[in-house]
Amino acid sequence: MEALFALCVGVLTTCGVFLILRGRTFPVVVGLTLLGYAVNLFLFSSGRLSINSAAIIGSTDQYGDPLPQALVLTAIVIGFAMTAFVVILAMRGRGDLGNDHVDGRIPDHSSLSDKERN
């Protein structure tokens, strides 16, 4: 289970970082979301991974650590609000600046092909 979990976090982080480094706001926002998922999963695992262990003492022999769950919940709420904000900001940038590039202007590299420029 640990290996699968770690793989998921790793793949999500990789995809997130890759997308954040793109030039347009939409992929960047998606990248931030993916990175947020990876972080939440990672934070959750800091309480160790175990099956069938509720975060309540007495109901099972083995109980889970409740703190990471609370932390993840907080992180999810904050991450959600931030994503909403950055989406609105990206849309406003599209309106104000006339394009959806993160720098506010399409870089003018005549050496690049059309595909690279996007």
Next chain:
Amino acid sequence: MSHLVILPFLLPILGGLLLLLPPIQNALIRQRIFAIFTSLLLILVSATLLHTSYTQGTQLYLLGNWQPPFGIVLVADPLAALLMLLTSVLGLAAILFACAGDDETGMYYHTLILLLMAGVNGAFLTGDLFNLFVCFEILLIASYALLVHGGGKQKTQASLHYVILNLVGSSIFLIALGILYGMLGTLNIADMAIKLQHLSHDDQLLVKVAGLLLLVVFGLKSAMLPLHFWLPRTYAAASAPVAAMFAIMTKVGIYSIFRVHTVIFGEQAGELAHIAQFWLWPIAILTLFAGAVGTLASSNLRLLTANMILISVGTLLVGAALGSEQSAGAAFYYLLHTTLVSAAMFLIADMISRQRGKAEDRFVQARQMKQRDLLAGLYFVAAIAMVGMPPLSGFIGKALLLQAADSGASMAWSWSAILLAGLAAIIALSRAGTTLFWRVTSLNEEGEQVPVAKLLAVSLLLICSPLLVIFAGPVTAVTSTAAAVLHDPALSVDALLPALNLSAGGY
């Protein structure tokens, strides 16, 4: 247990929310009066708290009365109280200045400033790392909205970069927290400092990674070298009172570096002691260098001031890199001075640009300002304080910091870097002043007369500089006590875990 400790956090939140409700929300004049009243109250509260924590020692506030390592704790030691007082003064100036008209260009200005102050105060107060993250988010959310306040292409563009960078920073912060919690099983800063000592060698490596990730996050907030590219444009794009308020935000990052890397990764941390120092030295020197080059290359006053902030960050990082109690005390004194003066400079830049017509605050020949003598006087005082010339506070701050470098190597590096950056700042600021005030054509009759509120705000900030000199004795006594508390494990760790002391050894 005194409830005074939580007030600097609760008061601005409550005030900010009340501003949104009908009796106050309907009229701008009521909003202004209420916001000024709240920030005056905040100054009073933080001054009282500073007095209490200085005379009676660190104040601990347990939310819900949970025993320390488990619940949420607020810790009001002299350092936190001092920085909260600084924030309140800065907030009052930002609100006063905006009352002259900047708060009409967008909605909810006063609410957002108060929420920003709540976030900053919370970050100074909190005793555990997760709430440091939460408070960072509170102040960041407020700052995102403040940055686009007033609208305009430049602001949108700058804020896109700022928001995305900070979201990535928050993710890194959470990853570091996850590692630390997984390894140490606690998020309480004082408890971490104790648990750190009982780690096996392999675990230490992971904790070291987390500690350095935290340094990256705080470095992003405080704009240290490779992570500083967002700062000049963001600060130059923000409207003047917002930029002035932002002057405290880089200092939150610096404060966190001091807190985390002195208390958790300090002397007693065994193999993990001073893991940041190795990186801080080159980064501090390079930040100073980048700031110096930036000031010389700036094409307008706001950009120049933003680069001066970079120099001040570098100077403070030198204080952190020296790592001694004396250098921390000196850095805190310099921090007070630089925050107030650079905020004043942003406000002055705005007043100048409003009287120069289309030239704004760019360094080009333009028509003479209507109130040149007044503005030149203010600029002169702020510039002298900023570059660190006697008789104003910048000189004492720098002298204290230079004095704190004791060994030969650290002396050579820190003295040359700080003094050379100061020289670059003198050249840049005097060149800027000459162009702005002397390279003029005919008199410009148009442009706005400086409103009284703006003048009040700037004088409030500038008068602090001579006050810091006149009362240098008491102020340095407070800053060195703050540094002593931070460096003494008995005060910054053991005193915050009262329950563990009762059952000493059983832990």
